[in-house]
Amino acid sequence: MLKGKSTIVTGSSSGIGLGVARAFTAQGADILLNGFGDVAQIAMTRSGLEDEYGVRVRYSGTDMSRPAEIRGLVDYACDEFGKVDVLVNNAGIQHVSPVEEMPDEKRDEILAIDLSSAFHLIKAVIPGMKARRWGRISNIASAHGLVASPFKTAYVVAKHGLIGLSKTVALEVAEHGITSNTVCPGYVKTPLVEQQIADQARAHKITPADVVRDVMLVHQARKALARIEELAALAVFLASDNAASMTAAALAMDGGWTQH
C-alpha cells in the first residue's frame, strides 16, 4: 500500500513509533528511524526490517529538542530517499508534577519535543510535498490533546497545541494533495506502560489487572490498553490514498475516555 513512500517517524526507536515504523515497512515504505537508545539494538532493528521487507531503513539520532538540528533530519531523508512523502511526528516525553513544582527546564523540554519539533519538521517537509502535490502528516498527540488531567501542565499544553498545529497546517495545504491529522491515544500497551503497571501493582499491593482497570483506565469505557498495532494500523491508513479526504481530524483511539 505504501510502496516507495519515503517516511520519517520521529521517536521510533521504541514504543508506538517503532510499531508505526514496522507497519510502514511491512507496507513497502522506506523509513528514516529516529530516537534514542542502544545503538547496536537500533542497528539490528534497522537491518532486520530491511531484510524482512526489502525496503530501505536508515537511522538518525537527531535530538527533537534542538531546532537547529531538526532541518538536518529532513535533509538526510532527502539525501537517502530523494524525498519525504510521509511525516509521523511521534517523539514525546512526559513529566508529572503540580504546576507550582514543575521545573521550568522540564516544561521547556516537553514543549520543544512534543510540540515545537513537529512545527520545525512540518515546515521543512511541506515545500517538497507541495512540489510533488502529495503528502501525509500524522501527529501522535494523546487523549490529553482533547482533555486535561491534573499535574500535566506541560504535556497537556503541548498535546493540545499539536492538534491546533495539525489543523492549521491541514487548512493551509489542503489544495496541494497534503493531509495533516492527529491521533489521540488513551493508554497504549508499550514496554514503558507495562513497566508502570508492574511498579504500581507492587507499590499498591494489587494485581496488574486491577492497576489497569481501577487506576489507569478509570476514565476509559473500554477497560483495556490499546495495542501498538492498533495505532500503527491507523497511521498506515492515514498515509494511504484512501485517506485523501481525512484531514484536520483529531482521531481519538482512547476506549471512549474523551466522550464522557
Ligand code: NAD
Ligand atoms: P516511548 O518512550 O516508548 O517512545 C518515545 C520515543 O521518543 C523513543 O523512541 C525516544 O527515544 C524518543 N525520544 C524521546 N526524546 C527524544 C528527543 N529529544 N529526540 C528524539 N527522540 C526522542 O513512548 P511511547 O509511549 O511510544 O510514546 C510515543 C508517543 O505517543 C508520545 O508522543 C506519547 O506522548 C504518545 N502517547 C503515548 C501513550 C501511551 O500510553 N504509551 C498514550 C498517549 C500518547
